[in-house]
Amino acid sequence: MTTSTTNAAVARTLAILRKELLDTLRDRRTGMVTLLSAICAGPIFLLLIFNLIASQAERARDLKLPVVGAVYAPALVGYLERQQVTVTQAPADYDAQIRRGDLDVVLIVDEAFAADVAQGKPGSVRLVFDRSRDRARPSIEQAESLLRGYNRLWGEQRLMLRGVASTVANPLRIDTSDLATPQQSGALVLFLVAYYGLFASVMGGMAVALDTTAGERERQSLEPLLMTPARPGEIVAGKWLAVSAFNALVVLLTLTGFYLTLKFAPLPPVGVPFLFGMREVFRFAIVLVPMVLMLPAILLYVGSRARAYKEAQANVSVLLFVVSLIPVVQLFMQRREPGWLMFVPVSAQYSLLNTSLRGEAPSLAQLASSWLAPAALIAIALIAVTRRLSRESILSGK
Amino acid sequence: MIEVDALQKSFGKAREIEAVRAVTFDAPDGAITGLLGPNGAGKTTLLRMIATLVLPDAGRARVGGLDVVADRYAVRSRIGVLSDARGLYQRLTARENVRYFGRLHGLAGAALDARIDALFATLGLTPLAERRTAGFSQGEKMKVAIARALVHDPDTILLDEPTNGLDIMSVRTLRDELRALRGQGKCLLFSSHVMQEVAALCDRIVVLAHGRVVAAGTAEQLIERAGTAGLEDAFVQLIGSDEGLAA
Secondary structure: OOHHHHHHHHHHHHHHHHHHHHHHHHOHHHHHHHHHHHHHHHHHHHHHHHHHHHHHHHHHHOOEEEEEOHHHOHHHHHHHHHOOOEEEEOOOOHHHHHHHOOOOEEEEEOOOHHHHHHOOOOOOEEEEEOOOOHHHHHHHHHHHHHHHHHHHHHHHHHHHHOOOOHHHOOOOOOOOOOOOOHHHOOHHHHHHHHHHHHHHHHHOOHHHHHHHHHHHHHOOOHHHHHOOOOOHHHHHHHHHHHHHHHHHHHHHHHHHHHHHHHHHOOOOOOOOOOOOOHHHHHHHHHHHHHHHHHHHHHHHHHHHOOOOHHHHHHHHHHHHHHHHHHHHHHHHOOOOOOHHHHHOOOHHHHHHHHHHHOOOOOOHHHHHHHHHHHHHHHHHHHHHHHHHHHOHHHOOOO | OEEEEEEEEEEOOOOOEEEEEEEEEEEOOOEEEEEEOOOOOOHHHHHHHHOOOOOOOEEEEEEOOEEOOOOHHHHHHHEEEEOOOOOOOOOOEHHHHHHHHHHHOOOOHHHHHHHHHHHHHHHOOHHHOOOEHHHOOHHHHHHHHHHHHHOOOOOEEEEEOOOOOOOHHHHHHHHHHHHHHHHOOOEEEEEEOOHHHHHHHOOEEEEEEOOEEEEEEOHHHHHHHHOOOOHHHHHHHHHOOOOOOOO
16 A cells, blocks of 8 residues: 555544544534543542432431330339430330331340349340341341440359359450452442443444434435445444544543542542542553444444444344343452463453552553453454445345 | 446346446436336446446446446546445534544535534534534434535536435425536436435436336337326326336
């Protein structure tokens, strides 16, 4: 190929890129939806999650415990009150209220408590709760732990009265040391941030990619385009670059949204000193590059197979389903991640995003392996779209 | 100058649908040649082969001396095509739509803008130039599509059923524009199934039926050959039935 024909090819590719970007930026509806979901939804998620964690911590700290039969065990009630628990008289329909979620946990003291204790038998108390309610869990755990504490205290006092050291009854001392760095706690928040970053790279280019392929065909502007000297390969390259550029913009805005929210938003202090600084934004961006380039190529292919935008949207939902499911599967995969995961697109990126969030840098080798499959898929998808555009059947309704 | 020589094209899995069978005709410069035939006669396939979008199974076609298969991209630079597919980019202005195609044809900068200005002035599009095409009427859209097809000043212009869906005023504008192009010495090939339209506009008529050329010549020659009183009867006689001829 001579220089002048190469220059002409590059000029045509750039003309297509330029037109597609202009067309996309003019599309206010798609633009608003994409940008809103990118910039706002992530931070809103974060705010909700942080508030949930904060309110749970608060519930455990300021435990309100309705008690049935408080009069039968005044010493226990006194102990609870010394531990800052607000003891109230339980309502008659407490079990219904627990089922509805109005009450977290209720303590029932047996009528025979005092009599049993006097005879040397264990006094019985009962905790009523619904453990399936996530919101109630901190209160339940706090109530259980307080009762265990009271039990141990009482037992130790009895042993002391008999001249026995309390260690006799507690031969095992359990110490724990949690190796999670502060960043590693709050796994749910970690998951959401990584998931959302990944998702931005899928959603960012979707509307544009389908509009520029299936939409172009539906609006009957594809045939005139194919009649110009622009080769199918140039058309595909220009469109791919345009969709990728827009996708990259959406991903960067999403990451910026996270960064600004975590840095400046009045998030409640939840004891998760969560790290998402400029360094993490940068690592995220590096890890997501293969996604930012691969998904537009695949979406262009899906779009080019459809006659109309709506049809393409239906086809793309399968792709979305797979991409959004992979991280969820990984979240529930409790075993250590196998090495080959680095070669699986989406999986590798999700895993590397988590690495970045834990404050570690993804290694060059990991990044390189995470690139292989996407690079191959990009090539295959772009060649397939080019071949479709070269086929005569693209002109007919089929 | 368009030279079509025994052009052939079939579709279907076993190539069982013969759309164009050994079609031969010429369309000279400085004239409007009409391709008249009922629906399904093979007009669109024939035009698409000349426009290099569809590869012929056999035979050859040349545009300005260039082969439509071997020199397909050179041919594309020489032809302007106005087809049934007249979709515009609705979020772009009229000027941006035409400019995009100008760039794809290798034009750029001030020369391109001057060319667009001249085209828009001829077509009466100047007041609409900077408006987005979303709200354009059918006639206005057609004018933008014409400007788009002519932006690179092609010698040869192919029009496939260009009046489909247009109102009378738009059809008149189109006719005037085509006559003006003929005056500039361009070669125009115009397909239609509407007899009156072809009769009103074309210097030469090629009658196509079932993928074959059944007659060619001026309107007078066709009447003479068919031995009928008027043009309409001549067409029916030549095609063998009046099926698919209605407007």
